[in-house]
Amino acid sequence: MNLSSLTSADLKRITALLSRKEQLAAEIQKIEGELASFGSVQKRSGRTARASAPAPSAPEAGQISGGRARRGQLKEVLLTLLKEAGREGISIQDLSSKAGVKPLNVSAWLAATGKKLGTIEKAGRGVYRLKS
Numbered sequence: 001m002n003l004s005s006l007t008s009a010d011l012k013r014i015t016a017l018l019s020r021k022e023q024l025a026a027e028i029q030k031i032e033g034e035l036a037s038f039g040s041v042q043k044r045s046g047r048t049a050r051a052s053a054p055a056p057s058a059p060e061a062g063q064i065s066g067g068r069a070r071r072g073q074l075k076e077v078l079l080t081l082l083k084e085a086g087r088e089g090i091s092i093q094d095l096s097s098k099a100g101v102k103p104l105n106v107s108a109w110l111a112a113t114g115k116k117l118g119t120i121e122k123a124g125r126g127v128y129r130l131k132s
Contacts, residue, residue, distance in 0.1 A: 074105070078106065089123035092106050092110070092126050092127075092128070114128070119131055
């Protein structure tokens, strides 16, 4: 394309196309942000890339900080939460969110280590409590 041969109609068309391109790019950014909030996997240039998740917040009291927990830390946190839950017990989902760990890790801990302790009992489907 020769720049000296462009007409004003061509320039208007190019301007309209560039404007549309910017709008679509902004919309794609918005969609990627929404997908990132779900921690979804996105396909880019033939390889799978993990969507960037929001920055992790500081752990609250009773939560396990990011990375590996020190030995026995998960036990301390879960037993404290079970004690606070009382007779009605607490669900695996609530335990995991309050402890700051994945539900699968809590479930595995309850099924293996928690069972060996002998102080934890199942109060219902997915609900656990301390034996009284």
